[in-house]
Amino acid sequence: xxxxxxxxxxxxxxxxxxxxxxxxARSLGGEVSALVVGPAEGLPEAVVxxxxxxxxxxxxxxxxxxxxxxxxxxxTIIEAALDASGATSLLAAGTPRGNELLAHVATRRDVAMxxxxxxxxxxxxxxxxxxxxxxxxxxDMALGGDLRVFTVAGHAVEPAAAESVGAATVSPVxxxxxxxxxxxxLVRVEGHDSGDTSGLTSAxxxxxxxxxxxxxxxxxxxxxxxxxxxGALGVxxxxxxxxxxxxHEQVGQTGSRISPDxxxxxxxxxxxxxxxxxxxxxxxxxxxxxxxxxxxxKATYAVxxxxxxxxxxxxxxxx
Amino acid sequence: xxxxxxxxxxxxxxxxxxTLTPDGxxxxxxYSGYTMSNHEEAAVEVAIQVADATGGTVTVLTLGTEDAVExxxxxxxxxxxxxxxxxxxxxxxxxxxxxxxxxxxxxARESAGTAYDLVLLGNDAADTGDFQVGIRLAYALxxxxxxxxxxxxxxxxxxxxxxxxxxxxxVYEVPLPAVxxxxxxxxxxxxxxxMGRMKAKKxxxxxxxxxxxxxxxxxxxxxxxxxxxxxxxxxGEGPSAASAVVDTLKQLGVVGR
Numbered sequence: 001x002x003x004x005x006x007x008x009x010x011x012x013x014x015x016x017x018x019x020x021x022x023x024x025a026r027s028l029g030g031e032v033s034a035l036v037v038g039p040a041e042g043l044p045e046a047v048v049x050x051x052x053x054x055x056x057x058x059x060x061x062x063x064x065x066x067x068x069x070x071x072x073x074x075x076t077i078i079e080a081a082l083d084a085s086g087a088t089s090l091l092a093a094g095t096p097r098g099n100e101l102l103a104h105v106a107t108r109r110d111v112a113m114x115x116x117x118x119x120x121x122x123x124x125x126x127x128x129x130x131x132x133x134x135x136x137x138x139x140d141m142a143l144g145g146d147l148r149v150f151t152v153a154g155h156a157v158e159p160a161a162a163e164s165v166g167a168a169t170v171s172p173v174x175x176x177x178x179x180x181x182x183x184x185x186l187v188r189v190e191g192h193d194s195g196d197t198s199g200l201t202s203a204x205x206x207x208x209x210x211x212x213x214x215x216x217x218x219x220x221x222x223x224x225x226x227x228x229x230x231g232a233l234g235v236x237x238x239x240x241x242x243x244x245x246x247x248h249e250q251v252g253q254t255g256s257r258i259s260p261d262x263x264x265x266x267x268x269x270x271x272x273x274x275x276x277x278x279x280x281x282x283x284x285x286x287x288x289x290x291x292x293x294x295x296x297x298k299a300t301y302a303v304x305x306x307x308x309x310x311x312x313x314x315x316x317x318x319x
Numbered sequence: 320x321x322x323x324x325x326x327x328x329x330x331x332x333x334x335x336x337x338t339l340t341p342d343g344x345x346x347x348x349x350y351s352g353y354t355m356s357n358h359e360e361a362a363v364e365v366a367i368q369v370a371d372a373t374g375g376t377v378t379v380l381t382l383g384t385e386d387a388v389e390x391x392x393x394x395x396x397x398x399x400x401x402x403x404x405x406x407x408x409x410x411x412x413x414x415x416x417x418x419x420x421x422x423x424x425x426x427a428r429e430s431a432g433t434a435y436d437l438v439l440l441g442n443d444a445a446d447t448g449d450f451q452v453g454i455r456l457a458y459a460l461x462x463x464x465x466x467x468x469x470x471x472x473x474x475x476x477x478x479x480x481x482x483x484x485x486x487x488x489x490v491y492e493v494p495l496p497a498v499x500x501x502x503x504x505x506x507x508x509x510x511x512x513x514m515g516r517m518k519a520k521k522x523x524x525x526x527x528x529x530x531x532x533x534x535x536x537x538x539x540x541x542x543x544x545x546x547x548x549x550x551x552x553x554x555g556e557g558p559s560a561a562s563a564v565v566d567t568l569k570q571l572g573v574v575g576r
Contacts, residue, residue, distance in 0.1 A: 010485075069489075071464070071465070071466070072463070096466070096467050099443075099450035099451075099466075100450070100454070100466045100467070103450055103451035103454040104454055106451065107415075107454055107455045107458045108458070112413065112414075112415070113414075113449075113450075114537070115443070115448055115449055115450045116448060127539065130448075132446060132448050132541070133331075133337055133346060133445065133446055133448070134333060134445065134448065136333055136337040136543070137337050137339070137346060137541050137542065137543050137544075138541065138542050138543075138544055139447075139539075139540070140538070140540045140541075140542075141536070141537045141538055141539060142537045143537060144537075151450075183463035183494055183497075184463035184465045184491060184492075184493040184497065185491065185492065185493075186484075186490070186491055187491060187492045188490045189484060189486050189487045189488065189489055189490070190487050190488040190490065191486070191487040191488075204573075205573055229573055229574065240504055241503075241507075243507070246483070246504075247469070247502070247503070247504025248483040250504070253333075253445070254357055254358065254502070254503055254504075261571065261572075261573065262568070262571055262573050271334055272333060272334065272335070272337070273333070273334060283571055285554075285567065285568075291553075296551060297551060298551070299551050300552065301551065301552050301553075301564075301567055302551050302552070302553050302554065303553075303554050303555055303556070303557075303560040303563075304553060304555075304556045304557075304560075305556050305557040305558065305560065306557070309557060309558045310557065310560065310564075312558075313558035313559075313560075313561035314561045314564050314565060316561065317561040317562050317564070318565055318574060
């Protein structure tokens with residue numbers, strides 16, 4: 001019994017959520033191998049080292065870079081790596097890509113897929129616990145079949161080095177991509193027009209803003225605070241629904257899941273929808289006018305007051 | 320002319336506290352009420368925009384009990400042309416079952432003269448969060464699929480899709496017919512007019528039954544995690560609390576001591 005983990009790359013390293021998934025994979029027992037979809041040439045050393053630290057002995061790669069992202073083509077590469085490794089379990093982080101790609105593979109292999117698993121309650125037969133209702137409830141799910149396929153919810157575990165760490169071998173898999181796999185493909189990426197928030201899910205500090213911002217012009221203070229603390233801006237669903245900020249900044253059930261050391265939600269009431277995205281924050285400092293808001297009562301620390309007065313005062317105090 | 324099929328799901332409104340049914344196998348929506356997933360509200364809006372731009376029709380489909388006709392009427396009230404209810408107990412249906420049942424409806428409609436060039440679904444259901452019905456459906460129909468898109472523009476037999484990726488707006492091109500799953504945030508779902516509501520009451524809804532037994536979802540049971548056991552420390556009120564916040568940030572090592 002062995003496990004193959006799809007590893008995503010972020011800023012030249014194995015993404016935090018992928019390292020978490022590698023740690024999670026070890027709890028299933030058996031050997032763990034990794035797949036990075038991209039050519040062996042240009043694969044950052046740090047990514048191989050990250051995998052090795054997690055106890056991975058083989059890092060599979062694609063023979064050539066797919067010209068652009070096409071989920072079906074990536075699924076074909078994953079299937080080739082499954083064949084090469086003989087793995088009986090396939091895992092990925094519960095990111096948009098992870099959920100998409102594993103659903104392709106599960107469909108092709110005619111097996112079930114569990115999305116956003118947080119723990120394993122039984123290895124044989126496999127039964128997992130996963131987030132449903134945006135994290136407001138947990139489901140016990142039986143996952144049978146010759147191939148066990150599931151994604152691991154972001155921040156379900158902390159990445160931890162394996163007890164015995166050796167070197168990992170990089171092994172390109174032989175694969176041909178059928179033309180049909182390229183019917184739906186990414187043709188271009190247009191950069192964000194509103195600052196860099198790509199680091200939201202891995203930021204150590206996140207400053208949040210909700211309805212209390214008051215309007216599209218109400219974010220200068222929280223953006224300045226996020227910059228000052230070297231963090232990222234995250235917003236509530238109401239903010240993106242009203243068009244005050246772009247959707248990719250949303251924290252919550254229908255946005256990003258964050259796990260910063262410190263989360264500073266300003267003017268966010270803290271509905272379950274939002275809590276689903278920020279519950280993994282280690283410390284929460286809420287700023288809100290309402291002392292009874294769920295965000296305040298669930299926080300570690302709180303300041304009762306208007307974010308438009310409190311945030312500038314904090315900026316002043318920081319100098 | 321692009322005929323669009325948009326698939327929605329009746330789900331318990333989870334904006335408040337979640338309660339479970341006594342057997343622990345489902346979320347109890349009797350007190351919270353029911354709605355459709357946010358992503359699907361966006362999918363309905365995208366469907367109407369595509370149909371309006373190309374002179375096509377919008378069929379709204381759901382798999383559920385007779386109560387789910389309420390969600391079909393919601394979509395009919397904002398401009399969908401007709402509805403299909405696949406009448407079944409949704410909790411007995413796993414993602415593969417649902418995809419297979421929707422594929423059967425697509426094939427039956429195509430034989431009857433209505434081919435759907437575009438099938439839209441939500442990116443994931445707000446209750447089960449499976450992230451896979453759209454993909455399984457695409458394979459069942461042998462169509463290309465793109466997930467997590469926010470807008471769809473149809474030009475001839477091609478569609479250009481846009482969504483948020485890790486590095487910016489991702490633009491996909493896909494030949495039709497295709498399956499696309501929609502993430503909220505790209506369009507603003509419209510509200511029904513009084514006229515729309517009147518029309519929705521009379522709009523045709525076909526009821527069909529699934530033609531194959533279901534495999535199920537693998538669900539063994541549900542639980543609600545206990546609330547975090549933190550007790551909040553109030554640092555102060557108003558701007559005068561700023562220095563206490565900065566001290567706390569220093570203790571946490573976020574800013575220099």
